[in-house]
Amino acid sequence: MPEGHTVHRLAAALRAGFGEQRVRTSSPQGRFSEAADLDGWVLADAEAVGKHLFLAFVPDASVDAGAPVTRYVRVHLGLYGSWTFAGEPGFATVHAIGAPRVRIGEREEGLDDGDVDWRRIVPRPTTRLRIAGPQGLADLTGPTACEVLDAAGRQAVIDRLGPDPLRADADRRRFVDRVLASRTAIGVLLMNQDVIAGIGNIYRAEVLFRARLDPTVPGRDLTRGMVEGIWEDLVPLMEYGARTGRIVTTQPEHRDIEARIVERSRGTRQNGDEDPDVVPREKSFYVYHRQTLPCRVCATEIRSADMAARTVFWCPRCQTVRSRRATWTREHPAAPWALAPERSERP
């Protein structure tokens, strides 16, 4: 499932492609009939809150986003949703965001094909929503949610979510207080969108490794500094993800150690895997999908177990921090959240 950084990246792509422009909206699949009501409206804004995308539509460019007449299309990609873009040269910096797209038929006119005039691209029958502007189009397929909300409906969704580390208006204290008050394991709390929005299975496993935290430790056993540290580590990790489209949590000095990985699931794939300039996926993570392989730091076998309905991965030797009285292990004297991914890999 796309994690929050992907949805922020989508919002930026949609703003860049359609922002403040009059657009045509349709539902080739027919399952989003409200698209007809917004056809010809102006896409005033696109924003991400956790894994939710909100597209603000106004009937006319003279109306400000947020005016009572504004309608919001809420999209949640879930496991299988994705957006695909096509348009004039330079229209979109990405071709597709979300679940890896599978070509249905050999002769299908693909959106990825640079030779095709985008205006003539026939939507796939599964396209829930098509947005077409003067410069290009975006097709949404397979989302878990796609609905129209008014301002109150949008706010109700946001009010149920925890703070999102990628948003400037995020309230870190709300996350910290919630964790410190809970007897639930930190590995479960991090997956709870009411506690912190936008974190998925990869960030959960990786940020706990970087903090050397045992995933099963109850939130209330952590210190405030530990929980603040998790947040402070997530911000640059997720900003890197939003900028590059990829989750990379390893320090350069750990990348060539035990790089081999067995590709066990589609979940390991990321947009841009084929790009030779990015950190390859077998070097991107400390523990995610590395069960039974040696830890990059201590060579102990990485373990996996079910937690909050998703598999959690951890190193039993590195991740021993459990209680308020615990101190950082001798092998890792520095505060782990001082680690941050390289900021300059993809300018």
Ligand SMILES: [Zn+2]
């Ligand atoms: Zn280890």
